[in-house]
Amino acid sequence: xxxxxxxxxxxxxxxxxxxxxxxxxxxxxxxxxxxxxxxxxxxxxxxxxxxxxxxxxxxxxxxxxxxxxxxxxxxxxxxxxxxxxxxxxxxxxxxxxxxxxxxxxxxxxxxxxxxxxxxxxxxxxxxxxxxxxxxxxxxxxxxxxxxxxxxxxxxxxxxxxxxxxxxxxxxxxxxxxxxxxxxxxxxxxxxxxxxxxxxxxxxxxxxxxxxxxxxxxxxxxxxxxxxxxxxxxxxxxxxxxxxxxxxxxxxxxxxxxxxxxxxxxxxxxxxxxxxxxxxxxxxxxxxxxxxxxxxxxxxxxxxxxxxxxxxxxxxxxxxxxxxxxxxxxxx
Amino acid sequence: xxxxxxxxxxxxxxxxxxxxxxxxxxxxxxxxxxxxxxxxxxxxxxxxxxxxxxxxxxxxxxxxxxxxxxxxxxxxxxxxxxxxxxxxxxxxxxxxxxxxxxxxxxxxxxxxxxxxxxxxxxxxxxxxxxxxxxxxxxxxxxxxxxxxxxxxxxxxxxxxxxxxxxxxxxxxxxxxxxxxxxxxxxxxxxxxxxxxxxxxxxxxxxxxxxxxxxxxxxxxxxxxx
Numbered sequence: 001x002x003x004x005x006x007x008x009x010x011x012x013x014x015x016x017x018x019x020x021x022x023x024x025x026x027x028x029x030x031x032x033x034x035x036x037x038x039x040x041x042x043x044x045x046x047x048x049x050x051x052x053x054x055x056x057x058x059x060x061x062x063x064x065x066x067x068x069x070x071x072x073x074x075x076x077x078x079x080x081x082x083x084x085x086x087x088x089x090x091x092x093x094x095x096x097x098x099x100x101x102x103x104x105x106x107x108x109x110x111x112x113x114x115x116x117x118x119x120x121x122x123x124x125x126x127x128x129x130x131x132x133x134x135x136x137x138x139x140x141x142x143x144x145x146x147x148x149x150x151x152x153x154x155x156x157x158x159x160x161x162x163x164x165x166x167x168x169x170x171x172x173x174x175x176x177x178x179x180x181x182x183x184x185x186x187x188x189x190x191x192x193x194x195x196x197x198x199x200x201x202x203x204x205x206x207x208x209x210x211x212x213x214x215x216x217x218x219x220x221x222x223x224x225x226x227x228x229x230x231x232x233x234x235x236x237x238x239x240x241x242x243x244x245x246x247x248x249x250x251x252x253x254x255x256x257x258x259x260x261x262x263x264x265x266x267x268x269x270x271x272x273x274x275x276x277x278x279x280x281x282x283x284x285x286x287x288x289x290x291x292x293x294x295x296x297x298x299x300x301x302x303x304x305x306x307x308x309x310x311x312x313x314x315x316x317x318x319x320x321x322x323x324x325x326x327x328x329x330x331x
Numbered sequence: 332x333x334x335x336x337x338x339x340x341x342x343x344x345x346x347x348x349x350x351x352x353x354x355x356x357x358x359x360x361x362x363x364x365x366x367x368x369x370x371x372x373x374x375x376x377x378x379x380x381x382x383x384x385x386x387x388x389x390x391x392x393x394x395x396x397x398x399x400x401x402x403x404x405x406x407x408x409x410x411x412x413x414x415x416x417x418x419x420x421x422x423x424x425x426x427x428x429x430x431x432x433x434x435x436x437x438x439x440x441x442x443x444x445x446x447x448x449x450x451x452x453x454x455x456x457x458x459x460x461x462x463x464x465x466x467x468x469x470x471x472x473x474x475x476x477x478x479x480x481x482x483x484x485x486x487x488x489x490x491x492x493x494x495x496x497x498x499x500x501x502x503x504x505x506x507x508x509x510x511x512x513x514x515x516x517x518x519x520x521x522x523x524x525x526x527x528x529x530x531x532x533x534x535x536x537x538x539x540x541x542x543x544x545x546x547x548x549x550x551x552x553x554x555x556x
Contacts, residue, residue: 029364055364061394066387069353070360073371076342077361096384100347101354109335109343111548145549169551 003190010158010183014044017162022052031058031067032084041086042181068094072102075117080166085121088137102171103146114169124177124215124265125313131301136265138175139272142243149242150196151175151214155187160194177215196241199249205235208323209253212263213239216314220263223319232327251284258289259326263314268296290326295319349382356388359397370398370456378409380423389430396461400452406471411483427464439467442501
């Protein structure tokens with residue numbers, strides 16, 4: 001990546017990605033609740049209706065099943081739809097279409113039909129939106145064979161994952177943590193497509209591997225900073241793609257640090273964290289010098305009250321404590 | 332259940348009742364956006380009208396005026412539940428009309444009536460009129476599946492409907508009109524029976540898909556990067 005770096009936000013990076021996709025490929029169109037006139041419930045698609053018109057920026061009724069299914073049908077018939085679902089909690093109304101159709105049609109049809117569909121949705125808590133707007137269910141989607149699940153956590157990934165997802169012949173779900181939209185930083189003017197296959201080491205370290213993704217990356221990097229001050233060198237892995245998992249990057253890191261903590265906003269039971277722990281145990285058990293640990297959300301519907309929500313979600317002190325625990329044997 | 336044929340653009344049977352309706356809206360939307368002058372035909376039973384996806388799809392299809400032809404085969408029973416035991420309003424054409432989707436109810440046992448109604452509806456849809464809903468009033472002579480003891484309907488009712496067999500009725504009419512000569516019908520039936528036998532023999536002679544290919548087509552094969 002070269003070019004002059006400019007200040008931008010995650011939201012603007014995402015919008016730039018949408019704009020580029022709409023400009024590059026006439027088959028691409030965006031549809032979802034409030035993506036047009038309102039400008040997107042998180043203002044991601046602001047201005048795109050004026051630029052691309054009603055045909056390609058489509059406001060939909062509150063009919064998640066119908067418009068996600070329509071995205072599948074349009075993808076089958078030669079378009080490259082981007083479907084925005086306002087939050088992951090609403091996506092449950094479209095789960096039939098995503099699981100029973102998008103994820104299965106290629107296999108059911110013996111490879112005759114692919115579904116080149118991209119679904120974007122906001123996920124995660126931290127905004128006092130309570131128990132029906134704050135959950136992190138990407139782990140459920142990562143359970144489903146037939147779809148690819150990605151979670152951009154950086155400006156470069158917000159800018160670059162969409163085009164790669166659109167080029168994928170199979171359905172891809174992009175999870176955007178709602179707290180990331182205001183994330184600011186520098187992005188090269190010519191930033192473009194990035195791979196959606198590999199996890200990234202966001203901070204190198206030697207004592208413990210902290211594995212995370214999406215909205216928890218910032219907290220985890222902060223924890224690594226604090227751990228460094230306490231004399232613990234933490235390596236931070238951003239999974240980027242939640243399905244299929246990049247085992248190689250995880251195992252390489254754990255084989256170096258011999259310790260690992262997984263951090264995510266999903267609930268602990270049956271979580272993505274549980275899956276990653278299982279893989280480490282399967283693939284690198286003899287590399288481990290300490291029990292694995294994880295920092296997940298407390299198993300409660302995410303509460304409204306600020307102090308309770310904070311207590312329910314993974315926070316920096318909890319990540320630091322878990323990492324210290326596996327490094328120093330403190331529980 | 333899950334038959335697909337890309338060559339004829341047949342996008343498959345769907346084992347989730349109503350599950351294909353949103354996809355049909357999307358296919359039709361693509362046809363409209365690509366200005367192909369085509370239509371998408373979507374078949375479903377009357378049981379599907381109880382699904383939210385039916386209502387969402389009718390609304391979206393009409394809102395976006397997509398070229399979708401909705402073909403509802405009303406055989407009176409969703410598996411074993413009679414329409415009047417599951418719907419407060421059993422008028423299906425009115426349900427579509429409540430979303431401003433025009434429609435018509437047709438005697439589904441009358442081959443000519445079905446053909447004419449379908450032609451008319453297809454012309455409307457292809458002409459840019461938006462979606463159209465056709466209800467074919469019909470009946471299922473046989474059990475829903477091999478596990479169905481048919482406790483929900485009487486043998487008399489089944490026998491009564493068999494008097495309206497669409498094939499027998501059409502043969503009678505076609506013979507009377509001189510479209511079919513003596514023996515034509517028997518010849519067609521024999522040819523169909525042979526075709527089915529050939530298909531069965533072909534399938535029986537086939538080999539099982541290798542277990543090694545179990546996960547093929549879960550994802551599109553990618554060239555190694």
